[in-house]
Amino acid sequence: MAEKVIMGDEDIRRALVRVAHEIVERNRGAGSLVLIGMHTRGVPLAQRLAAIIEGFEKVSVPVGILDIGLYRDDLSTMDLKPAIRRTEVPVDVTNRRVVLVDDVLYTGRSIRAAMDAIFDLGRPEKIQLAVLVDRGHRELPIRADYAGKNIPTSRVEEVQVRVKELDGQDEVCLVSPSAVEKGQ
C-alpha cells in the first residue's frame, strides 16, 4: 500500500501553532471562544489548539466534542452504521464564537451536519471552521477560516490524518488510487 507522507509531526505542530495564533488574532483574543472538535480526529486537534492558545494567551478555552452521526445526510446509503458517541459541549454556545475543528475538509457535508448540530445546542454569535487539511472538492458553499495546509487532491485519492492520541503518531498521508483499490 503506497502512501505519500505530506506532513510529518513537526509540520503538523507548526501548522497548529499558526492556526492557533490566527484564531486569536481574528477574534481579538480568546475570551468568548469555544473550540468544538468533531469526532474522531477533530477532538485531539481541538484540544491541542486550546493548549497552544492557553500557552501564549494565558486564557483557558473550553473544548467540546461533537458527534455528527445523528445529523448525517448519507445515513441511508452508508455501508457501515457509524458509531454514535456522546456529544459533550461544556458551555452554552449561545452568544459564543464557536470554532469547529476537523482533520480534513472535503465535500463540506460533515460541516453542514455539524452546523445543524450546533444550532440544536444554542445560537452562537459566529461559527468558524479550522481544519488541518483542506483537500478541495466542495459540494456545498462552505470554506475553512483556518487551514493547516491546502492539499490539491484527486477525488480518487484519500487523505489520512493520524494523530498521536489515537494512532500513535502524527502524520498526514496521501493514499494513491491503486493503493485505495487494493485496500478495499
Added chain:
Amino acid sequence: MTQQRQRDTATAPQTVERLRAPAWRHRHILDLDNLSREEVEVVLRTTDAMMEVLSREVKRVPTLRGKTVVTLFYEPSTRTRASFEMAAKNLSADVVSFAAAGSSVEKGESFIDTLRTLQALGADAIIIRHRESGAPYVAARHVEASIINAGDDWHAHPSQALLDMYTLRRHFGTVQGLKVVILGDILHSRVARSNIWGLTTMGAEVVLCGPPTLLPYPLLDGAGGPAMPHMPPVRFEAVIERALEGADVVMPLRLQLERQQSGLLPSIREYVQLYQLTEKRLGLAKEHAIVLHPGPVNEGIEVAPEVSRGARSAIEEQVSVGVAVRMALLFLVIGGGRG
C-alpha cells in the same frame, strides 16, 4: 518532508476502523438471547449519546426524518408505548399509533393481515406488544419492516432489560461482576427473562428468589443451577435474606395480581411477609446497592413504599433512561447503514 514508502496493511497504524462499532447486523430486536456482549455495548454506548440529546432544551435530532414508526399494541401499556413514541419523535420519525381495540382486529383481521397493511402504508419499524409469546417473531418472518418486541406475554421485553443494564452501568460503571437479585414473580415476567439473558451475557451474577410456584422451572435444574448447558447461568435461592446478602442490585418484580387467581400463592399476605423488599431486608445488600423495578409498582406488596421511594431507588431514573434506550434501538435498526 516528503517520502514514498510501502506499507503492508497488517502493519498499517490503526485508522478509523478501530473506533467504529462492529457492524450492526440485527434488523429486528426480538430478545437479548441473540445479542453478543459487544452488541449490547453498542446499544449502551448509543444510548449514552441519546441521553445527551435528551438533556438539551430542544430534544430533537433529524436522524430518522422520513421514516415511519408504528406502535402496534394488543395489550394495554402506558409507559412502554409512550416511551417508544417519544423516542421515535425525538428522532424526527413519523409515528403512527395503532391500538387493537377500535381497529379492524375487532372485525377479525388477522395479525399478519394487520402487519401487511402497516407495511403497505410504509412502516419502517413496527413496535409490537402482544399477549402471545413469539408473536413478534412471526411478524419478523412476514414483513420487511424492522420489528421491535415491546413485550410478548411472559417471554421477552428486551428494551426494558437494556434500560435496566444502562441504569446499572450508569451507577456502577459496568455490569460485569455485579450480583443482581431478581425477586418475586419470575414465572410471569418477560422483564425477568430478558434480563436473565442480558445480565448473564454482560457478566453479572444473577440470583432468582421467590416462591417456588413462581419460578421458571425450565431455567433451573433440581439443584438450583441452570438446567441445560445452553441456558443462562442463574442461581435460585428460596430464602430472601440469603439471596440479598452482598447484592449490588435488587429487582423486585410486580406481583401480577391479575395472574394470581390460579392458586400459585396461598395469599398475598403471606407473599408480603416472606418476599416483600423492606428497608430491613435491603440492609443485607451492599451499602451501595440500588433497587430497580420495571413498573408499575404495587407499593406495599412486592416492595415497601419507603424502599421504592427511598434513596436507593433508581425507579424514576429508569423511566427517563427508557426513552434514550429506545432511541438507540430505533437508530440501530432503521437508522441506515445496513450491513
